[in-house]
Amino acid sequence: MDGDARQLDRLVRNLIDNAMRHVRTAVTVRIEEQAGYVVLQVDDDRSNGSCDACVGG
Known part of the structure; x- marks a missing residue:
């Protein structure tokens, strides 16, 4: 995967921090390769399940 490690770290932290602020009971993190x-x-557990971020490979 191409990308600036610091920026990717910031992206992941921000997404998780945001989910933690709005959670009722659970946060789920998935990472996979697709095409x-x-x-x-x-x-x-309050989100709609949509993809939050996709990073090109």
């Missing part, structure tokens, strides 16, 4: 892209999904 050459890394897909990072952060869901809290």
Whole structure:
């Protein structure tokens, strides 16, 4: 995966911090590869389950 490590760290931290602020009971983090892209999904139990960030590979 291409990307600035510091910026990717900031992205992940911000997504998780935001989910933690809005959670009722659980936060789920998924990372997978799809068609050459890394897909990072952060869901809290109040979210709609949509993809929060996709980073090209």
